[in-house]
Amino acid sequence: MKKHLSLPRQYPDDLERLQSYPVKLMQHQKESTLQLVQKINHIIANSSATTLMLQEIARLLGNAFKVDCCCLVTVSSEASAEATAVHWCADEYLGMPHSSEMFSTESLLMDLPVLQCAAEPFTIDDISTIRNSLIVGGQQLPLPIKAVLAIPTRFLGQNNGVINLIKFQSYDWSDSEKQLLKLVESACAIAFSQVNQLHLIAAQQMHLQKNGQYQSLIQQLTILSRSNLELNQMLKLAISSTAESLQADRGLLILLKYTDPLFRTQARRTIPKAKANVVAEWSKKTQGYSNSESETQSFLLSDCGLCQRIFSDSGRPVIIDDYRELQDTLTPTALFAIDELPAVLLVPLENQGRILGFIVLQQATARNWQTAELNLVEMVCAQISNAIIQSQTLRQVQTLVDERTAKLQSSLELQAKLHEKTRQYVQQLRELNQLKDEFLSNMSDRLRYPLTNMQMSIKNLRLPGITADRQARYMDILEQECTKEINLINDLLTLQKLESQQERPQLETIDLNNRIQTLAANLEPKLAAKALSIDLDLPQNSLTIQTELESFNRILQELFTNACTYSEHESMIHVQVCHRVEQLADRVIIKVTNTGRGISEEEATYIFDRFRRGKGGRWTPGTGLGLALVKSLVQHLNGAIAVESTPIPDSQLSQVCFTLSLPQFSEESEL
Secondary structure, rough: OOEEEEEOOOOOHHHHHHHHHHHHHHHHHHHHHHHHHHHHHHHHOOOOOHHHHHHHHHHHHHHOOOOOEEEEOOOOOOOOOOOOOEEOHHHOOOOOOOHHOOOOHHHHHHHHHHHHHOOEEEEEHHHHHHHHHHHEEOEEEEOHHHHHHHEEEEOOOEEEEEEEEOOOOOOOOHHHHHHHHHHHHHHHHHHHHHHHHHHHHHHHHHHHHHHHHHHHHHHHHHHHHOOOOOOOHHHHHHHHHHHHHOOOOOOOOOOOEEEEOOOOOOOOOOOOEEEEEEEEEEEOOOOOOOOOOOOEEEEEEOOOOOHHHHOOOOOEEEEEEOHHHHHOOOOOOHHHHOOOOOOOEEEEEEOOOOOEEEEEEEEEOOOOHHHHHHHHHHHHHHHHHHHHHHHHHHHHHHHHHHHHHHHHHOOOHHHHHHOOOOOHHHHHHHHHHHHHHHHHHHHHHHHHHHHHHHHHHHHHHHOOOHHHHHHHHHHHHHHHHHHHHHHHHHHHHHHHHHOOOOOOOOEEEHHHHHHHHHHHHHHHHHHHHHEEEEEEOOOOOOOOEOOHHHHHHHHHHHHHHHHHHHOOOOOOEEEEEEEEOOOEEEEEEEEEEEOOOOOOOOHHHOOOOOOOOOOOOOOOOOOOOOHEEEEEHHOOOOEEEEEEEEEOOOOOEEEEEEEEEOOOOOOHHOO
């Protein structure tokens, strides 16, 4: 029934106002509708896609339509997405009795035929006409609902939610209210879409997280099966990991001991004579294993109808969502405590037609075991079955090997292998012994000569009548030799510290051009001693790098010193600096190239090892710590270093290039 507008009493005879009134009213309704849509869009634009956004829209619609309650329910076509329902209620009804039940209306509203209509308002003038829809779980909710105006929202051609306007008294919904609800439907559909998308992403993330946990469990069991753990210990870890991953309340691992050792399950429906032993039990209550470690829990297979079902059902898993709802009783053994843990999943451990035992997972409440969970447990069973067979095989093989050890030891094949191993060990011992001798010799020289010079200087300082100039000279010698000793000890300590402790570098911003120019200037005395020159190829715009200043200085000092030491007289050292992007990361590349004796492929494999010295023409006195320290410092700064030796045609010399790569910015600064 349409409602007729009544004219204002103050203008009963004014024809002009009578004619203009409906036009102004329609204009006012149009403006109100536009404002309402704009407010909804404003809420969507300025709120995160959560239930708080829907709550604000519900409040706005409830006040705009002047209803007692507004309920917004999201609907998703994705099975993994979570439905969301929010409610708004007028202030005068917030404190009424049964308010908590009143806000459980989504079960009612989702059962209404509103979703079947094609984006048209659905009205209920009197809720008593659908009283049967109020039955939820066998109980009638005390809902104070009398009239409902609802419309489904559609986004990209699919229903994604429902808008429900509720009156607590019988009410005749007008056409203007239905039209207004239809106009705001598209704006609300956008809000529902955002919430559904957020829930879908969360569900997908949860699914990926579970898949990651499941894969991690399988990898963990694979590692356990390959480890040297004793079998029972491995089985305990396996059942505890599986039960925890699936959030079960209890986990049992049961192995069977057959009366007939040759029993196979080709005749699938035959129930064998066997004894079942619980070798591992995990409980969520205690967060650990069973307390009965000294006494093995066991039962006869003939006493447990639940375990017999595995054999009678051709080895298929036994899945019980809730034992209390079963019509037929499986007479499980008392060990399962089926009254306390009615949800049961029992999966056989099978290998080549022989059932080795079972994995049992139980839950205190009814549980619907998902397909992914069943697949996971079956994979775990396969891993455990393989581990059991491998353990049994290894024991048999070990027994056989122990019996034949004496004969195998006398065989020529074993003698040849032992001879080859011995030869390799002897060669390694010789190399290690040579390295030890070289190290002791180098360290002896490095420690003895400075000490000898210091001792001589001290004796000369004690001579009577020594002049001031000679005193100053001897003091300089003492200081120089003492500095050498301190640097050597510091190098050894730095190497030890870098390898034993993983400290984060103390980063600071460095102007690369200025730093390299300063280090090159400090190199002038060494360059002049061999008539060398240095060429700096630096970027026109100076680069900055975030790194540890002390480590960076030491790396370049060692590289520059190494270049000076092994360069030919009157040659040039080239230093090139550039910026490069590698694997989406900014890096600074520094190349130090000198002309001198080449580095063989064999030397290149150990040139950065500590105490290893170059051979032949590249040998010079030293401890062999310089490049080893460089490599450790570069790794400390998350960088890389490599060496390349390129022979010069028609010459015995080579171009030796050390390439240093360092991250321009630290990971922390990028974040």
